[in-house]
Amino acid sequence: MPEITRIEPGKRMSNAVVHGGLVYLSGVVGTPEGxxxxxxxxxxxxxxxLLALAGSDKTRVLRAQIWLSDIRTFDEMNAVWDSWVIxxxxxxxxxxxxxxxxxECKVEIIITAVQK
Amino acid sequence: MPEITRIEPGKRMSNAVVHGGLVYLSGVVGTPEGxxxxxxxxxxxxxxxLLALAGSDKTRVLRAQIWLSDIRTFDEMNAVWDSWVIxxxxxxxxxxxxxxxxxECKVEIIITAVQK
Amino acid sequence: MPEITRIEPGKRMSNAVVHGGLVYLSGVVGTPEGxxxxxxxxxxxxxxxLLALAGSDKTRVLRAQIWLSDIRTFDEMNAVWDSWVIxxxxxxxxxxxxxxxxxECKVEIIITAVQK
Numbered sequence: 001m002p003e004i005t006r007i008e009p010g011k012r013m014s015n016a017v018v019h020g021g022l023v024y025l026s027g028v029v030g031t032p033e034g035x036x037x038x039x040x041x042x043x044x045x046x047x048x049x050l051l052a053l054a055g056s057d058k059t060r061v062l063r064a065q066i067w068l069s070d071i072r073t074f075d076e077m078n079a080v081w082d083s084w085v086i087x088x089x090x091x092x093x094x095x096x097x098x099x100x101x102x103x104e105c106k107v108e109i110i111i112t113a114v115q116k
Numbered sequence: 117m118p119e120i121t122r123i124e125p126g127k128r129m130s131n132a133v134v135h136g137g138l139v140y141l142s143g144v145v146g147t148p149e150g151x152x153x154x155x156x157x158x159x160x161x162x163x164x165x166l167l168a169l170a171g172s173d174k175t176r177v178l179r180a181q182i183w184l185s186d187i188r189t190f191d192e193m194n195a196v197w198d199s200w201v202i203x204x205x206x207x208x209x210x211x212x213x214x215x216x217x218x219x220e221c222k223v224e225i226i227i228t229a230v231q232k
Numbered sequence: 233m234p235e236i237t238r239i240e241p242g243k244r245m246s247n248a249v250v251h252g253g254l255v256y257l258s259g260v261v262g263t264p265e266g267x268x269x270x271x272x273x274x275x276x277x278x279x280x281x282l283l284a285l286a287g288s289d290k291t292r293v294l295r296a297q298i299w300l301s302d303i304r305t306f307d308e309m310n311a312v313w314d315s316w317v318i319x320x321x322x323x324x325x326x327x328x329x330x331x332x333x334x335x336e337c338k339v340e341i342i343i344t345a346v347q348k
Contacts, residue, residue: 064245071331085243090243096340098214217306
């Protein structure tokens with residue numbers, strides 16, 4: 001039976017789950033007080049942290065799904081995203097508008113990656 | 117060529133697809149008449165049923181994506197979710213607001229799991 | 233280290249990423265000028281093209297996630313979807329409402345498939 005490894009497991013969700021070499025992150029959000037730029041910066045830093053714990057990194061991301069509470073902040077989010085992604089190693093991606101559990105949460109990113 | 121097994125296949129979608137030990141469920145919704153609590157209860161029961169058909173169970177869920185037609189029902193959905201998830205075996209998770217095909221559908225949950 | 237193949241990689245995203253036999257497509261949208269029917273037709277044609285580049289096809293789709301900018305266009309989208317899917321080979325699917333980066337983009341489809 002293949003092993004499932006849960007990273008920072010909680011009673012509601014685990015921050016990451018690893019199975020068969022694949023890394024499934026929970027949706028990552030930033031600090032509610034921040035604007036889209038600062039929240040997105042926090043999010044990619046947290047993604048880097050979780051991927052490291054899971055034995056992966058941003059060059060090994062297969063797919064990202066991005067939710068914005070206001071789709072008109074697309075360019076603002078992308079400015080941070082574009083500076084985070086390594087050219088030639090960008091994942092598949094989709095971005096849509098979705099309000100999040102806190103009205104102050106403006107961005108959420110869901111990552112699927114593969115271990116090194 | 118690895119086999120794809122479809123469970124309860126329809127002309128539009130299959131309720132579950134199994135490949136390479138992974139189980140991909142379609143988004144599960146409840147009965148439109150119910151409130152968020154009763155819809156979520158129906159949904160987790162249906163997830164249990166589909167996972168059993170696919171040779172998995174709720175201890176083997178890798179990821180969940182949850183859509184609420186009104187994000188303000190987050191706590192109401194979570195009360196059912198938290199009583200369903202086994203402590204220490206919670207999946208990665210993300211929750212966002214999305215209206216669903218029927219205005220009376222208030223919750224939809226999309227599960228990725230692994231076979232036992 | 234398992235290989236990651238990126239198809240039509242850009243600095244922001246890759247149109248498809250292949251790893252371990254699985255094919256992860258970016259969310260596919262149509263031409264903003266079109267209505268839901270024409271956009272969905274363009275989308276499934278583009279999915280066919282990307283799956284072919286990735287060594288897969290529509291009989292090998294495991295999962296689809298569909299976003300509509302207006303959920304009331306559900307039936308209009310489905311008319312095209314239903315004529316595209318091969319009976320008996322439909323993927324797991326979920327559909328929700330999400331506004332997209334351009335107000336004129338009415339449909340986005342995210343596909344996970346497996347190589348032949």
